[in-house]
Amino acid sequence: MATKSLIQREKKRQKLAGKYHLIRRSSKKAQRKASSFSEKLEISAKLQSLPRNSAPTRLRRRCPSTGKARANYRDFGLSGYILREMVHAGLLPGATRSSW
Incomplete structure (x- = not known):
């Protein structure tokens, strides 16, 4: 049996991933379409400013x-x-x- 704190932490991650899903998806699409390297760096800085737990790869x-x-x-x-x-x-x- 997992501890309740781990389960709550996972629920919080799911909520954050849903909240930032559209922002993350649009930023990644813009990063792929960006023509200059400086634009890509700006967009990646924006992605890095998002909460770490909002990334879908952190879900379990x-x-x-x-x-x-x-x-x-x-x-x-x-x-x-x-x-x-x-x-x-x-x-x-x-x-x-x-x-x-």
Whole structure:
């Protein structure tokens, strides 16, 4: 189980990423279209002035039930432990448990 502070920090990052999404996207588009090197430097300075946590690469996929950041399966959005429990209980249609 992840601590509540880590989960809240991740929610804050998601909120910031959504808030600055349009600014970041338009700045990057302008930087690609800029003709001179000085223009590109100005635009990159503007990008660097944005909050660091507003970058989408700083977001982390977390399990909604446990808050774990590791061993997450994209298809289900769950951590491996919860996924295994749900498969054994028969709550995920189409998923079969393995036994050998």
